[in-house]
Amino acid sequence: MxxxxxxxxxxxxxxxxxxxxxxxxxxxxxxxxxxxxxxxxxxxxxxxxxxxxxxxxxxxxxxxxxxxxxxxxHARVMDRLCADQTRIVMRARSRSRSPVSLIRAIVDEMGEFLASHAQVMRPMMLRAAFDLVVQDRGRIAHDEMATMVATEVLAHREAIAHPDPDHAVEAVIRISYAAFARELGFGMAEAPQGGTDWKRLKADMGDMAARFLFSAPPADD
Incomplete structure:
Protein backbone atom coordinates (compact mmCIF):
# COMPACT_ATOMS: atom_id res chain seq x y z
CA MET A 1 0.00 0.00 0.00
CA HIS A 74 0.32 20.43 1.20
CA ALA A 75 1.43 17.70 3.61
CA ARG A 76 -2.15 17.28 4.84
CA VAL A 77 -3.55 17.30 1.32
CA MET A 78 -1.05 14.67 0.23
CA ASP A 79 -2.03 12.45 3.16
CA ARG A 80 -5.61 12.49 1.84
CA LEU A 81 -4.58 11.95 -1.76
CA CYS A 82 -2.20 9.11 -0.98
CA ALA A 83 -4.92 7.35 1.01
CA ASP A 84 -7.41 7.78 -1.85
CA GLN A 85 -5.06 6.80 -4.66
CA THR A 86 -4.57 3.34 -3.12
CA ARG A 87 -8.25 2.73 -3.97
CA ILE A 88 -7.71 3.23 -7.72
CA VAL A 89 -6.62 -0.36 -8.21
CA MET A 90 -9.13 -1.81 -5.75
CA ARG A 91 -12.06 -0.11 -7.48
CA ALA A 92 -10.77 -1.03 -10.94
CA ARG A 93 -10.24 -4.65 -9.93
CA SER A 94 -13.82 -4.90 -8.67
CA ARG A 95 -15.09 -3.67 -12.08
CA SER A 96 -13.00 -5.94 -14.33
CA ARG A 97 -13.20 -9.51 -15.52
CA SER A 98 -10.22 -9.56 -17.88
CA PRO A 99 -6.90 -7.77 -18.40
CA VAL A 100 -8.52 -5.60 -21.09
CA SER A 101 -11.38 -4.48 -18.87
CA LEU A 102 -8.87 -3.98 -16.03
CA ILE A 103 -6.78 -1.41 -17.91
CA ARG A 104 -9.90 0.41 -19.10
CA ALA A 105 -11.16 0.53 -15.51
CA ILE A 106 -7.79 1.68 -14.16
CA VAL A 107 -7.61 4.54 -16.66
CA ASP A 108 -11.16 5.54 -15.78
CA GLU A 109 -10.45 5.42 -12.03
CA MET A 110 -7.25 7.41 -12.49
CA GLY A 111 -9.21 10.11 -14.27
CA GLU A 112 -11.85 10.19 -11.55
CA PHE A 113 -9.20 10.37 -8.84
CA LEU A 114 -7.61 13.41 -10.48
CA ALA A 115 -10.96 15.08 -11.16
CA SER A 116 -12.15 14.61 -7.58
CA HIS A 117 -9.05 16.36 -6.22
CA ALA A 118 -8.56 18.86 -9.04
CA GLN A 119 -9.50 21.96 -7.04
CA VAL A 120 -6.61 21.56 -4.63
CA MET A 121 -4.16 19.82 -6.98
CA ARG A 122 -4.29 22.68 -9.48
CA PRO A 123 -2.84 25.38 -7.17
CA MET A 124 -0.42 22.89 -5.64
CA MET A 125 1.01 22.02 -9.05
CA LEU A 126 1.48 25.71 -9.76
CA ARG A 127 3.27 25.99 -6.43
CA ALA A 128 5.49 23.01 -7.27
CA ALA A 129 7.09 25.00 -10.10
CA PHE A 130 9.15 26.94 -7.53
CA ASP A 131 8.68 25.14 -4.18
CA LEU A 132 10.97 22.11 -4.02
CA VAL A 133 9.28 20.73 -0.89
CA VAL A 134 5.91 20.64 -2.65
CA GLN A 135 7.52 19.40 -5.85
CA ASP A 136 9.31 16.50 -4.16
CA ARG A 137 6.28 15.35 -2.20
CA GLY A 138 4.11 15.46 -5.30
CA ARG A 139 6.66 13.52 -7.33
CA ILE A 140 6.96 10.81 -4.68
CA ALA A 141 3.19 10.41 -4.47
CA HIS A 142 2.88 10.26 -8.27
CA ASP A 143 5.64 7.66 -8.50
CA GLU A 144 3.92 5.55 -5.85
CA MET A 145 0.66 5.65 -7.80
CA ALA A 146 2.41 4.76 -11.05
CA THR A 147 4.22 1.83 -9.41
CA MET A 148 1.00 0.56 -7.84
CA VAL A 149 -0.89 0.70 -11.16
CA ALA A 150 1.97 -0.83 -13.13
CA THR A 151 2.30 -3.72 -10.67
CA GLU A 152 -1.40 -4.51 -11.03
CA VAL A 153 -1.38 -4.44 -14.83
CA LEU A 154 1.92 -6.33 -15.16
CA ALA A 155 0.46 -9.15 -13.10
CA HIS A 156 -1.18 -9.97 -16.46
CA ARG A 157 2.10 -9.73 -18.37
CA GLU A 158 1.39 -12.88 -20.37
CA ALA A 159 -1.69 -11.26 -21.94
CA ILE A 160 0.14 -8.10 -23.06
CA ALA A 161 0.87 -8.18 -26.78
CA HIS A 162 3.32 -5.27 -26.81
CA PRO A 163 6.93 -6.53 -27.16
CA ASP A 164 8.06 -4.46 -24.17
CA PRO A 165 5.34 -4.76 -21.50
CA ASP A 166 7.15 -2.66 -18.89
CA HIS A 167 7.65 0.23 -21.27
CA ALA A 168 4.11 -0.06 -22.64
CA VAL A 169 2.49 0.06 -19.21
CA GLU A 170 4.66 3.02 -18.15
CA ALA A 171 3.68 4.85 -21.34
CA VAL A 172 -0.04 4.20 -20.76
CA ILE A 173 0.16 5.61 -17.24
CA ARG A 174 2.23 8.64 -18.27
CA ILE A 175 0.13 9.57 -21.31
CA SER A 176 -3.22 9.01 -19.60
CA TYR A 177 -2.16 11.09 -16.60
CA ALA A 178 -0.89 13.87 -18.87
CA ALA A 179 -4.12 13.95 -20.89
CA PHE A 180 -6.27 14.15 -17.79
CA ALA A 181 -4.02 16.72 -16.11
CA ARG A 182 -4.14 18.97 -19.16
CA GLU A 183 -7.91 18.74 -19.42
CA LEU A 184 -8.29 19.55 -15.71
CA GLY A 185 -6.00 22.56 -16.01
CA PHE A 186 -3.17 21.34 -13.77
CA GLY A 187 -0.36 23.85 -13.94
CA MET A 188 -2.81 26.60 -14.96
CA ALA A 189 -3.96 29.49 -12.83
CA GLU A 190 -7.62 28.81 -13.64
CA ALA A 191 -9.64 25.74 -14.56
CA PRO A 192 -10.40 25.40 -18.29
CA GLN A 193 -13.93 26.31 -19.29
CA GLY A 194 -15.81 23.54 -21.11
CA GLY A 195 -14.66 21.87 -24.29
CA THR A 196 -13.92 18.18 -23.98
CA ASP A 197 -16.56 15.64 -22.96
CA TRP A 198 -14.95 14.26 -19.79
CA LYS A 199 -16.69 10.88 -19.92
CA ARG A 200 -15.73 10.48 -23.57
CA LEU A 201 -12.13 11.45 -22.86
CA LYS A 202 -11.83 8.77 -20.18
CA ALA A 203 -13.38 6.16 -22.48
CA ASP A 204 -11.10 7.14 -25.37
CA MET A 205 -7.98 6.98 -23.19
CA GLY A 206 -9.03 3.59 -21.82
CA ASP A 207 -9.68 2.26 -25.32
CA MET A 208 -6.32 3.52 -26.59
CA ALA A 209 -4.56 2.00 -23.59
CA ALA A 210 -6.23 -1.37 -24.14
CA ARG A 211 -5.36 -1.41 -27.83
CA PHE A 212 -1.77 -0.35 -27.19
CA LEU A 213 -1.23 -3.08 -24.62
CA PHE A 214 -3.27 -5.97 -25.93
CA SER A 215 -3.25 -5.66 -29.74
CA ALA A 216 -0.24 -6.95 -31.61
CA PRO A 217 1.62 -4.07 -33.30
CA PRO A 218 1.70 -4.08 -37.11
CA ALA A 219 4.82 -5.31 -38.84
CA ASP A 220 7.36 -2.72 -39.96
CA ASP A 221 7.17 -1.71 -43.61
Missing part, protein backbone atom coordinates in the same frame (compact mmCIF):
# COMPACT_ATOMS: atom_id res chain seq x y z
CA UNK A 2 1.32 3.41 -0.94
CA UNK A 3 2.31 5.63 1.95
CA UNK A 4 2.32 9.41 1.91
CA UNK A 5 5.80 10.96 2.05
CA UNK A 6 7.01 12.07 5.44
CA UNK A 7 6.47 15.73 6.28
CA UNK A 8 9.51 17.93 5.67
CA UNK A 9 11.49 19.18 8.62
CA UNK A 10 9.87 22.19 10.23
CA UNK A 11 6.28 21.22 9.38
CA UNK A 12 4.20 21.68 12.51
CA UNK A 13 2.33 18.73 13.97
CA UNK A 14 -1.26 19.19 15.21
CA UNK A 15 -1.42 20.06 18.92
CA UNK A 16 -2.88 17.49 21.27
CA UNK A 17 -5.00 19.68 23.56
CA UNK A 18 -8.62 20.13 22.52
CA UNK A 19 -8.85 23.92 22.27
CA UNK A 20 -5.46 24.27 20.60
CA UNK A 21 -6.26 21.47 18.20
CA UNK A 22 -9.57 23.08 17.22
CA UNK A 23 -7.77 26.38 16.56
CA UNK A 24 -5.13 24.55 14.51
CA UNK A 25 -7.80 22.78 12.43
CA UNK A 26 -9.55 26.08 11.68
CA UNK A 27 -6.22 27.57 10.69
CA UNK A 28 -5.38 24.71 8.30
CA UNK A 29 -8.89 24.53 6.85
CA UNK A 30 -8.88 28.28 6.20
CA UNK A 31 -5.44 28.14 4.57
CA UNK A 32 -6.50 25.30 2.26
CA UNK A 33 -9.72 27.08 1.28
CA UNK A 34 -7.81 30.28 0.50
CA UNK A 35 -5.23 28.32 -1.47
CA UNK A 36 -8.00 26.84 -3.63
CA UNK A 37 -9.77 30.17 -4.04
CA UNK A 38 -6.80 32.49 -4.64
CA UNK A 39 -3.68 30.40 -5.25
CA UNK A 40 -0.58 30.45 -3.07
CA UNK A 41 0.31 34.04 -3.93
CA UNK A 42 -3.19 35.40 -3.51
CA UNK A 43 -3.61 35.48 0.25
CA UNK A 44 -1.75 36.58 3.35
CA UNK A 45 -1.55 35.21 6.87
CA UNK A 46 -3.93 37.97 7.95
CA UNK A 47 -6.52 36.39 5.63
CA UNK A 48 -5.98 33.00 7.30
CA UNK A 49 -6.45 34.69 10.67
CA UNK A 50 -9.71 36.31 9.56
CA UNK A 51 -11.22 33.31 7.74
CA UNK A 52 -10.09 30.77 10.34
CA UNK A 53 -11.04 32.96 13.31
CA UNK A 54 -7.62 32.51 14.88
CA UNK A 55 -5.21 35.16 16.05
CA UNK A 56 -2.21 36.08 13.93
CA UNK A 57 -0.08 35.26 16.96
CA UNK A 58 -1.45 31.72 17.00
CA UNK A 59 -0.40 31.29 13.39
CA UNK A 60 3.13 32.54 14.05
CA UNK A 61 3.36 30.25 17.08
CA UNK A 62 2.98 27.33 14.66
CA UNK A 63 4.59 28.61 11.47
CA UNK A 64 7.42 31.02 10.79
CA UNK A 65 6.06 32.12 7.39
CA UNK A 66 3.27 31.70 4.86
CA UNK A 67 5.52 29.38 2.87
CA UNK A 68 5.84 27.04 5.83
CA UNK A 69 2.06 27.10 6.36
CA UNK A 70 1.44 26.25 2.70
CA UNK A 71 3.90 23.37 2.91
CA UNK A 72 2.02 22.08 5.95
CA UNK A 73 -1.27 22.34 4.06
Missing amino acids: AQSPEAPAGIARPPQQGRSRASFERMMTAAEALLIERGSDGFALNDVSRVGKVSIGSIYNRFSSKDELIQAV
